[in-house]
Each structure stands twice: as structure tokens, then as C-alpha cells.
Amino acid sequence: MMGDLYRNQRAMRAMRQTAMQRGVIAVLDVGTSKIACLILVLDESLDPENDEGIGNLAGQEKFRVIGAATTRSRGVEFGEATVLRETERAIRTAVQAAQKMAQCRVDHVMACASGGRPRSYGLAGQVQVEREIVTESDVAHVLASCDIPDYGADREILHAQPVNFVLDHRSGLTDPRNQIGQRLACDMHMLTADRAPIGNLAHCVRRCDLELAGLAMSSYVSGISALVEDEQELGAACIDMGGGTTGISIFLKRHMIYADAVRLGGEHVTHDIAMGFKIPMNVAERIKTFHGGVVATGVDDRDMIEIDAESDRWDGERRAVSRAELIGIMRPRVEEILEAARERLDAAGFEHLPSRQIVLTGGASQVPGIDSLAARILGQQVRIGHPLRVRGLPQAVTGTAFSSAVGLSLLAAHPQDECWDFELPLDVRAARPLKRAVKWFRANW
Amino acid sequence: MRAMKDPAPSRLEYRMKRLMLRRSMRPFRRYGMPVIALATLAGLWAVDEGRRESTAALVAELRNEIGERPELVVRMMIVEGASPELAASIRESLSVEFPVSPFNLRLAELSEKVLALDAVAHASLQVRSRGVLVVEVDERVPVAVWRRDDGVALLDKTGYRVASVPSRASRPDLPLVAGPGADAAIPEAVQLFDVARPIRDRLRGFIRVGERRWDVVLDRGQAIKLPETQAVTAFKKVIELDVAQDLLERDISVVDFRNPQRPVLRLGQTAFGTIHDG
Numbered sequence: 001m002m003g004d005l006y007r008n009q010r011a012m013r014a015m016r017q018t019a020m021q022r023g024v025i026a027v028l029d030v031g032t033s034k035i036a037c038l039i040l041v042l043d044e045s046l047d048p049e050n051d052e053g054i055g056n057l058a059g060q061e062k063f064r065v066i067g068a069a070t071t072r073s074r075g076v077e078f079g080e081a082t083v084l085r086e087t088e089r090a091i092r093t094a095v096q097a098a099q100k101m102a103q104c105r106v107d108h109v110m111a112c113a114s115g116g117r118p119r120s121y122g123l124a125g126q127v128q129v130e131r132e133i134v135t136e137s138d139v140a141h142v143l144a145s146c147d148i149p150d151y152g153a154d155r156e157i158l159h160a161q162p163v164n165f166v167l168d169h170r171s172g173l174t175d176p177r178n179q180i181g182q183r184l185a186c187d188m189h190m191l192t193a194d195r196a197p198i199g200n201l202a203h204c205v206r207r208c209d210l211e212l213a214g215l216a217m218s219s220y221v222s223g224i225s226a227l228v229e230d231e232q233e234l235g236a237a238c239i240d241m242g243g244g245t246t247g248i249s250i251f252l253k254r255h256m257i258y259a260d261a262v263r264l265g266g267e268h269v270t271h272d273i274a275m276g277f278k279i280p281m282n283v284a285e286r287i288k289t290f291h292g293g294v295v296a297t298g299v300d301d302r303d304m305i306e307i308d309a310e311s312d313r314w315d316g317e318r319r320a321v322s323r324a325e326l327i328g329i330m331r332p333r334v335e336e337i338l339e340a341a342r343e344r345l346d347a348a349g350f351e352h353l354p355s356r357q358i359v360l361t362g363g364a365s366q367v368p369g370i371d372s373l374a375a376r377i378l379g380q381q382v383r384i385g386h387p388l389r390v391r392g393l394p395q396a397v398t399g400t401a402f403s404s405a406v407g408l409s410l411l412a413a414h415p416q417d418e419c420w421d422f423e424l425p426l427d428v429r430a431a432r433p434l435k436r437a438v439k440w441f442r443a444n445w
Numbered sequence: 446m447r448a449m450k451d452p453a454p455s456r457l458e459y460r461m462k463r464l465m466l467r468r469s470m471r472p473f474r475r476y477g478m479p480v481i482a483l484a485t486l487a488g489l490w491a492v493d494e495g496r497r498e499s500t501a502a503l504v505a506e507l508r509n510e511i512g513e514r515p516e517l518v519v520r521m522m523i524v525e526g527a528s529p530e531l532a533a534s535i536r537e538s539l540s541v542e543f544p545v546s547p548f549n550l551r552l553a554e555l556s557e558k559v560l561a562l563d564a565v566a567h568a569s570l571q572v573r574s575r576g577v578l579v580v581e582v583d584e585r586v587p588v589a590v591w592r593r594d595d596g597v598a599l600l601d602k603t604g605y606r607v608a609s610v611p612s613r614a615s616r617p618d619l620p621l622v623a624g625p626g627a628d629a630a631i632p633e634a635v636q637l638f639d640v641a642r643p644i645r646d647r648l649r650g651f652i653r654v655g656e657r658r659w660d661v662v663l664d665r666g667q668a669i670k671l672p673e674t675q676a677v678t679a680f681k682k683v684i685e686l687d688v689a690q691d692l693l694e695r696d697i698s699v700v701d702f703r704n705p706q707r708p709v710l711r712l713g714q715t716a717f718g719t720i721h722d723g
Contacts, residue, residue, distance in 0.1 A: 071452065089453035096454050096462055105466035209463065 009420040015213040019108035025213060025412055026095065026106040029405040030087070030201060031114055032076050032244025032267060033363065036397070036405040037094035039067035039102040042413060063413040065392035067102025069094045078244045078263045079115025080197035081204055088204045095208060109210045112408050113201050114218040114245045116193030120258045121149055126185040134167065134176045134184055140422040142186045151192045158217050159191040160419040163255040188419060191217055191259050214412070219247025220256050221407030226361040226385030227251055235353035238385065239341050240404060241364035243267045246337055248344050258348045262340040266364035269333045276329045277321060279307050291323055294331045295369035300324040334367065338377045359385035363401035512546030520544045520576040527582045531564050535580060538562060547572050564607050588635050590616055592623045602635065604628035621649070626656030636677045637661065643684055644693065658703070667693060669700045679705050
């Protein structure tokens with residue numbers, strides 16, 4: 001089981017190395033409502049001085065966005081590709097448009113998935129240090145010693161990140177190598193997701209003649225781009241309100257320590273509007289984005305919205321609803337989403353963190369008034385998080401809906417250590433051949 | 446809502462676009478595709494035969510017009526570096542009608558015609574300013590007269606035939622050579638002729654024997670047989686002997702120097718009789 005995981009993830013890691021050498025990598029955010037594709041040039045020698053006032057922030061000076069494209073997502077429900085042919089077409093559209101803007105061909109792509117019912121596990125492992133000084137092989141040993149729970153046969157490990165190292169009662173080490181100690185322990189955060197959606201996404205990417213160079217959870221990567229450094233250090237939750245799912249990730253000491261997802265999102269709001277007013281989905285989406293809100297005031301009663309503006313009905317009937325009615329439909333659903341997120345945060349023990357900052361991001365967080373509503377449900381420390389400014393990013397792609405795409409490009413430039421980055425210790429790897437050799441000896445002598 | 450076209454590219458279109466974006470396709474995109482487009486346009490235009498012909502006619506007319514302009518037309522020819530007789534024969538062989546357009550003068554053909562004349566070693570033709578065709582030739586200078594069965598010819602210093610002459614008497618200043626293969630050894634013959642200056646009045650000619658060595662023939666039927674190699678040295682010795690001891694004045698019919706270590710004299714009839722009688 002462990003060996004299989006190592007093979008898959010290491011193959012993707014090797015692909016990412018190749019992409020780094022070529023200097024061009026694409027980033028693909030396959031969401032329920034839209035697919036975003038960014039093309040990055042990775043170059044160590046980019047001059048940070050002369051570029052639109054972006055300083056040396058969070059290591060994002062190493063890359064530059066040269067192509068960006070967004071297209072409407074097709075065949076994706078709850079962040080999972082259900083009609084693969086359609087999803088593949090949408091990916092092709094996005095990739096081709098981004099390539100056209102970049103005037104450059106990409107072969108390697110990092111993708112992020114928002115569906116697949118992510119589940120978090122906290123693992124712990126402990127070994128005796130071989131010699132006095134902790135070496136790389138000790139780190140590999142301690143990571144391998146974490147006993148992996150039975151997470152289900154149809155699930156796949158997306159992330160397995162060492163979060164904390166403990167060396168003889170000294171906790172909070174990020175890099176124990178070359179330190180002196182006897183007993184090395186580690187905490188690892190492991191994130192699993194359903195195998196089928198992940199496999200479908202990989203299949204769609206492969207059908208577009210692209211090599212998958214990495215997979216990430218979208219709630220994780222949007223946390224990377226929407227949280228500022230202090231929030232990541234002191235503890236914060238990022239709620240990525242997408243089209244079909246709402247991802248939740250909790251960060252502490254610059255590591256993700258928990259991730260979850262609620263299968264509710266902005267498309268449900270649209271759906272409610274369409275059902276409530278008996279209008280097509282596209283009209284509902286339109287009036288939601290133009291006139292939507294969650295906090296009604298007195299003036300909204302007199303603010304009438306034409307909802308059949310483009311209708312070609314035979315009797316020429318035109319209907320109008322007040323904005324207060326629209327808010328009356330939207331608000332319960334948004335409250336439901338936020339309450340579901342609240343439940344997940346409570347279940348994760350979010351109230352024990354030193355700082356309880358909550359950052360809302362994602363496309364559905366653009367609803368006016370959501371910050372005051374969220375403050376009522378989630379607590380006072382709520383803000384809307386826009387993604388980090390990244391060199392070369394077009395203005396149209398700087399909204400909250402693109403925080404996971406931007407976060408994925410940050411991850412591509414600065415990958416987080418995963419447990420498969422360390423060589424599997426020899427005794428674990430060699431266990432099976434050695435066993436076979438012993439068996440052979442027993443049988444023959 | 447009106448139905449929208451699927452914005453997604455087909456798989457083939459997607460692949461073609463990606464192919465075109467390859468780095469190795471960049472020269473093709475920059476140069477290949479414009480060239481192909483222009484060639485296609487030109488080809489489509491030239492499909493019609495009438496258009497092709499009219500273009501050809503236009504080009505020909507333009508050419509004529511330019512060639513007949515007074516600044517360009519060629520009016521006369523000058524031959525440089527040739528004797529008057531050779532110049533006359535060059536003019537005759539070229540037979541260019543002046544005035545003529547420079548486009549109609551094929552200088553390569555004309556220069557071949559000039560080179561076809563035996564007396565011309567090198568020729569260069571140029572059209573210079575003010576409509577002058579200049580023919581510069583290196584004339585071959587005859588250095589020997591070669592008598593053969595079918596006539597008498599003049600040879601230059603490389604043994605190349607320059608001209609025919611009616612008889613040897615027309616160039617008495619040049620040495621007479623004879624025998625097959627004599628033209629291949631003209632430089633040696635010229636050297637021998639130089640050495641023979643003291644006996645120039647008695648010299649009749651040189652005969653090439655067996656395409657390998659020379660016989661010097663004097664009057665009164667005397668002959669000097671020279672070796673294959675170092676013939677000039679041997680001939681010098683003979684001349685020295687003649688100057689010191691009047692060798693050739695005596696009644697000797699053949700001086701055989703074919704082996705320089707062992708020269709042999711053949712006496713004449715009278716001398717032979719005198720020795721026997723004495």
C-alpha cells in the first residue's frame with residue numbers, strides 16, 4: 001500500500017522536476033462552475049525590482065504568469081468530473097486559450113480537485129536516532145514509522161505532509177536534520193480523497209496530451225494564497241466557497257493541519273433562485289451576480305429586478321421581483337453553507353487555536369454583505385481574502401474566485417515537503433525481496 | 446437563448462495548435478507559412494495561360510526597351526593585344542552586327558568563339574562604357590616551324606599549333622623541326638636552337654626520333670645524334686668541340702652522342718678512303 005503511493009506520487013514529483021527544468025508549467029483548477037488555467041514561467045533570475053511594485057513576498061518572485069484563461073466548467077458536479085468527455089473539452093478550451101495568450105506550449109500541468117470528500121488524519125510516529133545526529137535517513141525512518149490508518153480501499157492519499165518534529169521533548173521543529181538528540185518523533189497530516197474523482201481528473205488531463213505533474217486539494221491551495229503569513233503562522237481557517245463545494249482548511253505554523261469540504265456551494269444558491277422565481281438557470285445566475293446579496297435593507301423592497309428581460313414568451317409578459325425577495329431566497333442557503341462550515345470547524349477543534357481568524361474566499365464569497373453574515377455565524381474575526389498578488393497575473397484573474405489557481409501556482413513554485421520526498425528507508429523497501437530470499441533458502445536447504 | 450456554438454476545440458484542432466506552438470515549429474511559422482501562402486497565391490494567379498503569356502510578353506518588351514536605350518547600346522568593338530591579322534580574323538569569326546543591345550550579346554559564347562581560333566591563348570570580353578565591346582586576347586607567338594607530311598605549321602612555345610604556312614621559307618628566322626612528336630618537345634628544341642648559334646648558318650633543322658630524342662641536321666648531310674636526357678649539355682659539348690677543333694668542318698657524316706660517355710664519330714666517304722689508303 002505504502003509502496004504504491006510512493007510510486008504514484010514520486011512519478012508526479014519527477015514530472016514536476018522536468019517541468020521546472022523546462023521552465024514552463026501549467027496550473028489547472030477544475031471547479032464546478034469554472035475551469036481556470038494559468039501558465040507559469042519558472043525562472044530564478046526574474047528581477048523583482050522593476051515589476052509593478054510586487055516585492056519579495058512569500059517566495060513568489062520566482063515565477064511569472066504568462067497565460068491565463070477561464071472557461072465555464074462542463075460535466076463537473078460537486079467538484080468531481082462526472083461527464084468526462086465534457087470535462088475534457090472544457091479543459092482543452094481553457095488550456096488552448098491560455099497557450100494562445102502565452103504563445104507557448106505546455107506539457108506539464110498541476111491540477112487541483114475540490115471534490116472527492118476529503119478527509120484529514122493526524123498521524124504520529126517515533127524512532128530512536130541511529131547516531132547522535134539526526135540525518136536524512138532518520139527523518140525518512142520516522143515518517144515511515146507513522147502507522148497509517150485504514151482509510152478505505154477506494155481512497156487515495158493526496159497529501160501527507162510532516163507538520164511537526166519532536167526531538168527529545170523539544171517540539172515545534174520544522175527541520176530536525178543535523179540536530180543532536182535521541183528520540184525523534186513526528187506529526188504528519190494526511191489527506192485522503194475518493195479514488196474515482198481523482199482518477200477521473202487525471203484521465204481528463206491525460207486525454208488532453210498533458211502530463212500530470214502534481215495533484216493538490218483546492219481548499220489547501222486557496223489557503224496558501226488567501227491567508228497572509230501571520231495567519232498561516234498563528235492559526236487560521238480558509239473557507240473556499242466554490243460553485244459546488246465549500247472547502248475548509250486550517251493552517252497553523254505554516255502547515256495545513258486539517259482540511260474538509262462541504263458539498264454545498266454557489267450553484268445551490270443559483271438553483272434556489274431558479275426554482276423560487278421559475279426562471280432558467282442562466283438567468284438566475286445572472287441576477288444572482290448582478291443583484292444578489294444577503295443583507296436586506298428598506299430600499300431593497302422598492303428595487304425591482306426584471307427577471308424576464310430576455311424572454312421570448314408569446315404573450316410578452318414581463319415579470320419583476322424586488323431585491324428583497326431575491327435576498328430572501330439567497331440568505332437561507334448562504335446561512336446553511338456557513339453553518340455547515342461552522343460545524344466542520346467545531347468538529348476539528350478550531351476554537352483551541354491561538355488565533356481564530358477566518359478567511360472567506362472563492363467565487364461565492366463575492367456576495368455583498370457576506371462578511372457581516374459570516375461574522376454572525378463564524379465569529380468576529382472574519383475577512384474576505386483575495387489571492388496574493390502574483391507577477392504577470394491579469395486583472396481579470398485577481399478576484400477571490402481564483403485563489404485556488406493562484407495558490408496552486410505558488411505551490412508549484414514552492415512545493416511543500418511531502419513524505420514521499422524522502423527516500424523510503426531501505427529496510428521498508430527491501431522487506432519483501434528479503435522475505436522472498438529467506439523463503440527460498442528455507443525451501444531449498 | 447439562441448444556441449451557442451461549442452467553444453471547445455476539437456481534439457484534432459487542439460493537437461494542431463499545440464504542434465504549431467512547438468519550439469521547433471517556430472521557423473516554419475515565421476518563414477515557411479508566409480512563403481507557402483505567397484507561393485500559393487502566385488500559383489493561383491499563374492494558372493491562367495493568357496496571364497502567363499501576357500506577363501512574358503511584357504517582360505520581353507521591357508527588356509528590349511531597356512537594351513535599346515542610347516546609354517546602353519553597344520556600337521563598336523576593340524581588339525586589344527592582337528596583331529592586325531589576328532584582329533581581323535577575330536572580327537570575322539565574331540561577326541557581330543553593330544549596334545546591338547547588351548542583352549543580346551552572349552559574352553560566354555563569343556569568348557568561346559574567340560578561343561576557338563588557334564592563335565589565341567586567352568580571351569576576355571567586356572562591354573565597357575559608351576557602348577564599346579572590348580576583346581582582350583593573348584596572342585600565341587610562334588617559335589618553331591613544324592614540317593609534316595601534310596604541310597608546314599607554326600608552333601608556339603608550348604607546342605600548340607598557331608597557324609599553317611605555305612612553306613618553311615615564309616618564316617626563315619624560326620627553327621625547323623620535324624618528325625612525329627616534335628610538338629611535344631618544343632621547349633627543348635628552342636634551347637637547342639639557342640645553343641646552335643655558332644653554327645646557325647649550317648643548321649638545317651631538328652628531327653625528333655622515336656618521339657624521344659633529337660637529331661640535329663646540318664648541311665652536307667651531317668647529323669648530330671643527341672641523347673634522350675640532357676640533350677642540351679651534350680649539344681653544347683659538340684659545339685665546343687667544333688669551336689675548338691673544327692669538328693664539324695671535317696669529313697664526318699655523323700656525330701653520335703646518344704651515349705655521352707662514349708661519343709662515336711662516323712667518317713665520311715672521303716675520309717674513310719684516306720685512312721685506308723694511308
